[in-house]
Amino acid sequence: MSDDPRTTHLTRRSYLTSGGALVGGGLLAGCTGGGDGSTATTSATSTTTDETTATADAPYTVSMAPMGDVTFEAVPETIFTRLTHLAGMAFALGRGDDVNALHAPDYYDALWNQFTPRLPGVELDWTGRYSSWTTSKEKLYELDSDVHLADPASVVALDDWDVADIAEIRDNVGPWFGNTLSDDHAEPPEAYADAYEYYTLWEQFEKVAQVFADEDKYDALAAIHDDVLDRVESPLPAEAERPSIVMGGFSDPAAPYVYNVDTPGFLTAHVRPFEPVDAFGDGVQSGSRVDMESLAEANPDVILVFGGLHPTYDMAEIRSSLEDDPVGATIPAVENGRIYPQGGRYQGPVLDLFQLEMTAKQLYPDVFGEWPEYVEGPYPELPESEQFFDRQRVADVINGEFRR
Incomplete structure (x- = not known):
């Protein structure tokens, strides 16, 4: 790889620094600190704002595994991401347009914009952004991002990356701040094993909000989330009466990819509160491709189509396709x-x-009301009495036009 970006860029981003150097090979994410969830010393954005930019008393420090303590001299403006749970956190904080990179940007722009029509005055455009699932140091120098909302433990698993590269980008471009392996509590690479911790989606969101000095937005959205959880924790049917579920990608209905619905991690944050019964149980590894016979043998009562x-x-x-298949037609869900x-699986808070x-x-339509028949178009416009949360309130939080 060319050395030119490294020799010309040096450490011009002196106003965004991570705390400390690599220690003995590392806190390998490139920071000192224990990643123990300590609270950043930031000041919050105004709760009655109108196009107000968040500010913080600099320097301030935010801690999250596997990075440890990360110190910021100013609130980041440009944002690199890889996976959409972190891009979605930037979006929730009203910073979606500051994201310069994400995985499959045009795909996820189209998906996120199936939901934005239900949020008055909220707009998002990720089209044409850099597609960052695989990336290089040269590209990160070129993007020149103030912060990399990406997990260094996942980046180091890419070809041509090692912990020294992670430290170089941290020191010469901008700090890393992300946690991906909390998606399903996967084992971290050996270099990060001692520094890794797992977070819920909303625990991670709180820390990202601290990075952007926008804790008031986090507090407002977390209160809405708490209300939704209170609502869905209504008495559920006994386990024997709950539907069995298959959740997967059905771009090829005859050979879908299926995912566990009851495993820990934020990939199931929207399903696990309902204490689901996984139709495959432990019989299939999450992310496996199955054939129609295996799907019929699992005999699910409900099929959830990711990306649908x-x-x-x-x-x-x-x-x-499932109805016309002689085997698929026998499945109760069909x-x-x-x-x-x-x-999406890598959902942000919104x-x-x-x-x-x-x-x-x-x-549970008998408990929570029926989901309308869906064929195409944006997220259905439910009657207000059927909504679990106030769309205008969420929109106002994203746009910074809310009272606490």
Whole structure:
């Protein structure tokens, strides 16, 4: 790889620094500190704002594993991300347009914009951003981001990356701040094993809000999330009476990829509160591809289709493909028309609110009200009495136009 960006860039971003150097090979994310969830010393943004920029008493420090303590001299402006749970956190804080990179930007722009029509005055455009699933040091120098909302433990697993590269980008461009392996509590690489901790989606969001000195927005959205959880924790049917579920990607209905619905981690944050029954149990590893016979043997009462809300998905075609298959037609979910769309696995906090609402109605219509028939278009416009949260309130928080 070319050395030119490293020799010309040096450490010009002196106003954004991470705390300390590599220690003995490392806190390998490139920071000192224990990653123990200590609170950053930031000042909050105004709670009655109108296009107000968040500010903080600098320097301030935010701690999260595996980075440890990360010190900021100013609130970051430009934002690199890889996965959409972190891009979605920036979006929730009104910083979606400051994201310069994410995985499959055009795909996720289209998916997120199936939800924004239900949030008055909220707009998002991720089209044409850098697609960052695989990346290079040269590209990160070129993007010149103030902060990298990405997990260094996942980046170091990429080809041509090691812990020294992580430290170089931290020192010469901007700090790392992200946690990906909390998605399903996967084992971290050996270099990060002692520094790693797992967080819920909302615990991680709180720390990201501290990075952007926007704790008031986090508090407001977390209060809405708490209200939604209180609502969905209504008495559920006994386990024997709960539907069995298959959750997966059905772009090829005859050979879907299926994912566990009851494992720890934020990938199931919108399903786990409903104490689901996984139709495959422990019989299939999450992310495996199965054939129609295996799907029929699992015999699910409900099929949840990840990406089903995306404009490129044809829910009508998925349903008809399963109905027309002689094996698929015997599956209870197919027989009873219980094939429902979902959004994304790497959901940010705003999508989590919508997906809790939709999953409640899809699994327990007798308790939470029925999910409307969905074929295409944005997230359905539910009657206000059927909504789990105030859309205007969420929009006002994102746009910084709210009172605490």
